[in-house]
Amino acid sequence: MSTAAAGRRWRRPPVLIQSRRTRWLVYGGLLIYLALAISTVEVNWLRVYEGLDRGWRFAQGFLAPDFVSRWKDISQGLAESLTMTVTSTVVGVLLAVPIGIGAARNVAPMPIYLFCRAIIALSRTFQEVIVAIFFVAMFGFGPFAGFLTLAFATIGFMAKLLAEDIEDIDEAQAEAVRATGASFPQLINYGIQPQVMPRLIGLSLYRLDINFRESAVIGIVGAGGIGATLNTAIDRYEYDSAGAILLLIILIVMAAEYSSSHVRGWVQ
Amino acid sequence: MLRLDNLAKRYKTGDHALRGVSLEVDRGQIVGLIGPSGAGKSTLIRCINRLVEPTGGKVYLNDVELTSMSGADLRRVRRRIGMIFQEYALVERLTVMENVLSGRLGYVPFWRSFLRRYPQADVDKAFALLERVGLAEHADKRADELSGGQRQRVGIARALEQDPELLLIDEPTASLDPKTSRQIMRLIREICEERSLPAVINIHDVLLARMFVDRIIGLTAGEVVFDGPPAELDDAVLTRIYGAEDWTAMQTAAAEDAEDAEDAAAAHGGHVRRAAEGERPEERLAGLA
Numbered sequence: 001m002s003t004a005a006a007g008r009r010w011r012r013p014p015v016l017i018q019s020r021r022t023r024w025l026v027y028g029g030l031l032i033y034l035a036l037a038i039s040t041v042e043v044n045w046l047r048v049y050e051g052l053d054r055g056w057r058f059a060q061g062f063l064a065p066d067f068v069s070r071w072k073d074i075s076q077g078l079a080e081s082l083t084m085t086v087t088s089t090v091v092g093v094l095l096a097v098p099i100g101i102g103a104a105r106n107v108a109p110m111p112i113y114l115f116c117r118a119i120i121a122l123s124r125t126f127q128e129v130i131v132a133i134f135f136v137a138m139f140g141f142g143p144f145a146g147f148l149t150l151a152f153a154t155i156g157f158m159a160k161l162l163a164e165d166i167e168d169i170d171e172a173q174a175e176a177v178r179a180t181g182a183s184f185p186q187l188i189n190y191g192i193q194p195q196v197m198p199r200l201i202g203l204s205l206y207r208l209d210i211n212f213r214e215s216a217v218i219g220i221v222g223a224g225g226i227g228a229t230l231n232t233a234i235d236r237y238e239y240d241s242a243g244a245i246l247l248l249i250i251l252i253v254m255a256a257e258y259s260s261s262h263v264r265g266w267v268q
Numbered sequence: 269m270l271r272l273d274n275l276a277k278r279y280k281t282g283d284h285a286l287r288g289v290s291l292e293v294d295r296g297q298i299v300g301l302i303g304p305s306g307a308g309k310s311t312l313i314r315c316i317n318r319l320v321e322p323t324g325g326k327v328y329l330n331d332v333e334l335t336s337m338s339g340a341d342l343r344r345v346r347r348r349i350g351m352i353f354q355e356y357a358l359v360e361r362l363t364v365m366e367n368v369l370s371g372r373l374g375y376v377p378f379w380r381s382f383l384r385r386y387p388q389a390d391v392d393k394a395f396a397l398l399e400r401v402g403l404a405e406h407a408d409k410r411a412d413e414l415s416g417g418q419r420q421r422v423g424i425a426r427a428l429e430q431d432p433e434l435l436l437i438d439e440p441t442a443s444l445d446p447k448t449s450r451q452i453m454r455l456i457r458e459i460c461e462e463r464s465l466p467a468v469i470n471i472h473d474v475l476l477a478r479m480f481v482d483r484i485i486g487l488t489a490g491e492v493v494f495d496g497p498p499a500e501l502d503d504a505v506l507t508r509i510y511g512a513e514d515w516t517a518m519q520t521a522a523a524e525d526a527e528d529a530e531d532a533a534a535a536h537g538g539h540v541r542r543a544a545e546g547e548r549p550e551e552r553l554a555g556l557a
Contacts, residue, residue, distance in 0.1 A: 176357035176423075179317055180430055181347030181374020186381050190370050194361035 061239025062246065070233065070241040077229030078248060081215040084146045084225050089208045091147075092154025097200075099155060100162030101188060107166060116159065123156025132218035143224030150211045150218075157210075161203055162196065169195045198267045205260035209253055216249055269295045269330065269466050270316070270434055276324035277311050277490075285311040287490040288325065293434075296464035298457065300471050300481035300498075304510050308490040309470040313436040316468070317349045318342060329434060347374025350427030352456075354439035356419040358411040364422050365407040368394040371429025390429070397425040401455065417448035424455060435460065435467035442472060449473070453480040474506065 017023040067074065102108045102116035126134075131152055135145035174191035182190060219227015226245060233242040270293040277286040285308040293299050301309045314320035316327055318334060327334045334345055350371070358367045372390045373381055380386060386394075398404045401421035406414065411422060420440060427435060440456065441449035457480050460467050471477045477484055478498040486494030486501075486509035494505050503515045 170360075172353060172355060172357040173359050175319060176351065176353055176426075177359065177370060177373065179319060179346060179349070179351040180371050180426070181343040181345075182370070182381075183343060183373075183378065185378045186373045189378075189382055190359060190362070190366075190373065194359050197361070 057237075058239045058242075061241075061243035063243070064240055065244035065247055066238075066240035067244045070229075070238065070244075073229050073232070074226075074241070074245055074248070077219070077226040077245070078252075080143045081212065081219070081225035081227070082252075084143045084150060084215050085208060085212045088147045088150035089154055089204065089211050092151040092211075093158055093200075093204050093207070095151070096155045096158035096162060100159040101166065101192075103159055103163035104166035106169075106171070107188070107192070116163075120156050120160045120163070123152055124160065128153050128214050128218055129221055132221050132223040136222040141222045141224065141228075146215055146218055146223030146225055149223055150214060153214070154207055154211065157207060158200075158203060162200060165196045165199050166192055198264075201267050202260070202264040205256075205263055209256035209260065212256060213249070213253060269293055269297075270468070271328040271331075272316070272325065273328065274325040275312070275315055275322055275327065277308070277315055277320065278323045284490050286315065286322070289487075289490070289492055290325075291485065291492065291495065293466045293468060295466055296460065297483060298460050298467045298469065298481045300469050300477035300484045301487060302471060302474060302477055302484060302509060303487035307487045309487055310438055311490075312487065313351075313438055313468055313470055316434075316436055317346050317351060343374050347430055348433045350430045350432030350435045352420070352423050352427050352435065352437040352440050354442045356416070356423045356443075358419055358422055358426070360412040361410060363408050363410055364398070364403060364414070365394060367411050367422050368397060368425045368429050371426045374430065394425070394429055397428050398422075400428075400459075401425050416444050417452065420444065420448075420452050421455065424452075424459065428459065432465065435465055437467055437469040439470050439472060441476060449476060450479075456480070474501070 014020075014023065017026060099116045099119055102112045103120055105113060108116065128149055132145060132149040135148045139145045139148070169192060173195065174187060177187050177191035215223075215225045216227040216230060219225040219229070220231045222228070226249065230242060230245045233239075233245060272289055272291050275286055275289045276284070278284050289308075289312060301312065303309050311320055315322040316329075316334070318327075318337075322335060325335070329345065329349070332345070334342070337345060359370065362370070366384065369384070369386050369390060370381075371394075372386060376386060376390070395404065395407070398407055401424055403414075403418060403421055403425070406418065411419060414422065423440075435456075437456065440452055444452060453476055456467065456469070459465065469477075469481060471481075478501060481498060484494065484496065484498050484501055485492055486505065488509055493508050494501070506515045507513070
């Protein structure tokens with residue numbers, strides 16, 4: 001029943017920038033910069049107009065995909081991509097496990113830690129396309145270069161996430177295993193593996209579908225698989241075949257997504 | 269049996285967790301280590317099996333010095349020191365049986381532990397221990413499906429599976445209700461008596477310590493300030509260990525709480541035969557499992 005508090009105004013205190021003037025300056029400045037930046041982007045409207053037509057043909061290809069006339073190329077490309085995806089994921093994950101353990105600060109001694117972190121950094125610095133170009137130059141066109149690229153990228157991705165997961169474990173469980181007189185491999189097997197396994201499986205499945213999508217991209221620079229088929233189709237202006245390929249990629253990625261979320265729920 | 273000689277631990281942050289602790293524990297003796305939080309109780313028991321590296325002094329177990337050991341020698345000694353933890357520290361995603369068998373890790377080669385092909389004798393022992401702590405039918409359950417008291421009993425079975433010569437017990441009842449706490453302490457006490465095992469128990473609860481241990485050591489700021497039988501633990505000593513507080517009032521209140529909890533549990537659990545202290549404890553435990 002206190003009347004003293006009645007009618008007191010309340011406003012949320014400013015979150016990021018305290019001073020009203022700097023706030024206006026910063027936001028206003030950003031807006032002006034955005035306007036100027038957009039105005040510098042040169043758009044050739046005539047070219048856009050011509051391009052609309054090509055875009056339309058591409059879209060039409062999508063709407064009337066042709067699976068038949070190039071089916072041999074498509075099925076071969078898909079098979080190559082799937083092989084590449086599965087083998088590179090398996091090899092990548094197998095190599096990532098020891099590296100990930102080595103890169104976890106709470107289990108690895110300093111020199112090993114730094115060494116493994118360096119491998120991870122190296123693998124993560126280079127985008128797949130660049131790595132693929134390098135391997136294609138080294139081993140020639142074809143799925144072998146693609147396999148190496150994806151395996152290399154998988155190592156960095158999986159090892160980093162695994163190491164982080166190991167650093168987040170419940171130390172008490174590992175300590176209890178150590179207290180029984182367990183050796184280092186036993187500590188990993190009993191104290192750590194059960195704690196990180198569900199996430200490791202989940203991430204491997206996630207990486208499997210990333211690798212499939214990437215296999216389509218790196219195929220364009222010559223690393224084999226469905227990407228190479230897609231590239232050929234586009235080069236030949238066969239947008240109906242290209243549309244068929246894209247649809248298949250979408251279907252496979254969706255199937256992978258759906259089944260991996262099921263498996264993840266199951267391994268918890 | 270166990271001898272600590274001027275044991276000291278100084279953390280990298282500069283905190284002196286232990287300042288020259290010397291004590292001896294004889295065969296079959298149950299020692300309760302009490303003291304305020306941060307007094308160094310946890311550090312002390314972890315220095316014994318070298319989960320924490322002491323920075324000074326020596327630890328002897330059966331006249332073997334542990335402080336200078338490393339690698340395989342250290343593991344060989346560790347496997348004879350069972351440890352029971354606060355919050356149980358079971359490997360949550362492994363089964364009860366795997367947790368108990370993990371007590372054998374110091375004895376079996378890697379391939380056996382990896383494939384879960386433990387020698388028959390180890391498996392027999394594990395089943396016998398689960399029986400002993402009243403969890404025989406839970407062997408294949410995952411550890412995280414059990415209740416707190418059940419988990420702590422798995423922890424006890426794991427420690428015993430090691431064939432220990434010494435038990436180190438870190439706040440065994442910190443996350444249990446008063447009734448379960450007593451049952452767990454009683455179980456620990458009985459097991460130590462059966463095997464004339466010495467034990468060092470860190471314990472927060474002074475009343476529980478009084479009830480179940482042979483000897484109490486009071487630790488304050490890394491130093492032993494009291495060492496004697498529970499009977500000598502009076503208000504003056506408690507003040508020396510913990511600082512000034514109205515000890516009598518606290519103890520009365522705590523005793524009432526514990527009784528209330530037992531009454532409530534009895535009312536719900538249908539403990540008709542509540543000859544409580546006279547009844548054979550293991551039967552009660554088995555009944556509750």
